[in-house]
Amino acid sequence: xxxxxxxxxxxxxxxxxxxxxxxxxxxxxxxxxxxxxxxxxxxxxxxxxxxxxxxxxxxxxxxxxxxxxxxxxxxxxxxxxxxxxxxxxxxxxxxxxxxxxxxxxxxxxxxxxx
Amino acid sequence: xxxxxxxxxxxxxxxxxxxxxxxxxxxxxxxxxxxxxxxxxxxxxxxxxxxxxxxxxxxxxxxxxxxxxxxxxxxxxxxxxxxxxxxxxxxxxxxxxxxxxxxxxxxxxxxx
Numbered sequence: 351x352x353x354x355x356x357x358x359x360x361x362x363x364x365x366x367x368x369x370x371x372x373x374x375x376x377x378x379x380x381x382x383x384x385x386x387x388x389x390x391x392x393x394x395x396x397x398x399x400x401x402x403x404x405x406x407x408x409x410x411x412x413x414x415x416x417x418x419x420x421x422x423x424x425x426x427x428x429x430x431x432x433x434x435x436x437x438x439x440x441x442x443x444x445x446x447x448x449x450x451x452x453x454x455x456x457x458x459x460x461x462x463x464x
Numbered sequence: 465x466x467x468x469x470x471x472x473x474x475x476x477x478x479x480x481x482x483x484x485x486x487x488x489x490x491x492x493x494x495x496x497x498x499x500x501x502x503x504x505x506x507x508x509x510x511x512x513x514x515x516x517x518x519x520x521x522x523x524x525x526x527x528x529x530x531x532x533x534x535x536x537x538x539x540x541x542x543x544x545x546x547x548x549x550x551x552x553x554x555x556x557x558x559x560x561x562x563x564x565x566x567x568x569x570x571x572x573x574x575x576x
Contacts, residue, residue: 392567455508
């Protein structure tokens with residue numbers, strides 16, 4: 351158990367809908383990262399937050415947005431969903447600001463868009 | 465953008481054999497991480513490397529941070545069936561964002 355939690359574990363929805371994925375980082379970690387992993391693909395970095403502020407952006411679509419709250423949990427919002435958005439979405443956290451910056455991953459949310 | 469080339473893409477090996485895989489890039493990295501991912505699960509951190517030339521072991525796993533800081537290697541000795549999975553490398557480009565670039569993964573299958 352990495353200490354990173356994600357909910358829900360599975361999500362099935364229809365095209366055009368909007369969903370919110372939630373992540374709680376490890377205790378004490380300030381950075382949260384979101385990744386998308388399509389079937390048999392590698393991890394695509396979406397966005398990073400550090401202590402409530404956006405720190406880095408990857409290949410995140412305009413239909414997607416995220417935020418990190420004062421308690422450091424993060425939410426990834428996916429809107430106007432398309433079939434191609436079906437994927438595993440992972441959250442990872444790291445201490446940041448320290449010497450050692452390993453990323454620890456949550457169990458993921460499997461999103462299926464029908 | 466920056467890319468990590470991970471090879472081989474997949475491997476079929478016999479139980480008991482040693483395994484080697486690597487990641488290379490044209491970019492310089494500050495940190496290398498190696499992960500293992502089982503189907504439908506999140507990646508699990510295996511080894512972290514922080515200095516060029518560093519060699520670190522975790523049980524049967526050994527990883528090295530290349531001296532050029534552009535590559536890293538992972539070796540698994542005496543493979544067992546539970547080693548099956550996808551192995552990812554990840555390199556941290558700058559310490560400012562702590563952002564990591566992930567390799568495309570090496571899919572390992574162990575034949576008993």
